[in-house]
Amino acid sequence: MAIDTKHVGTSFEPVTMDIERGRLVAFARATGQVDPVYCDLDAARKAGHPDLPVPPSFLFAIELEVPDPFAWATRMDIDLNTVLHGEQRFDYHRMAYAGERLTASPRIDDIYSKHSGVLEFIVKRSAVTDEAGLPVADLTSIIVVRNPAVLP
């Protein structure tokens, strides 16, 4: 196995992101979202939200808000060009809104291989919390590393 399993249990530096309205509007535009609840503050408030809502998959962006979002790969001696995003999961505790300061705390939960090591899997979990430290969502990523050197 090319990836050292000593990394299981490793926690990475928590990443904090100020959720900005403009960024959420840009995300809505990039994903073709035309529902005004996600891009118009008045519409969001009329729908009962205190501010623009953070859409279901946006929380993934928090961890990427650092100078080198792929430092975890470098640290584990993984070539980014061999990496694929295999699975992504969100378990929600509550909605999040523009104006909040959210923190993601990533951790490597598991590393395993399949097909005699041709594919390796990294399970990364990130708890997203608010300024009070209360849970907002739990993210689980499964990262697939292709290991062509192992192929016969």
Place this chain on the structure above:
Amino acid sequence: MNAVNAVVVGTELPALALPVISRGTLALFAGASGDSNPIHIDLDVARSAGLDDVFAQGMLSMAYLGRLLTNWVPQQQIRSYGVRFVAITPVLGQPTCTARVTAIEDVDGERRATLELAVKLADGTTTLTGDAVVALS
């Protein structure tokens, strides 16, 4: 929401058909999502990795499926949402998102539906499969 009140196992949500994914969309999504992996936006990097072209971020399709969910229920009713990325979405691919109710249960004092999710391209390739749990009331 009347549509949600009438939900039974087997109910299909209104599908979400997306336009063709352009290189421009990939660039906008890279900026907005913070996913700066150049393999999605820089042809030179894609070629150096042995690919013919850049391909779409998996999280772009996950955002599209998220739109299908929030078109159906207010987002505060979504309890969990997960996907598997089963095939690459090439540039100029045209995805359609679908969802179907596979179970309805009472959990923690609320009625919840489990949805089976998929994204398919116009050529029939399934690119994402997944599931979500939403509260119905």
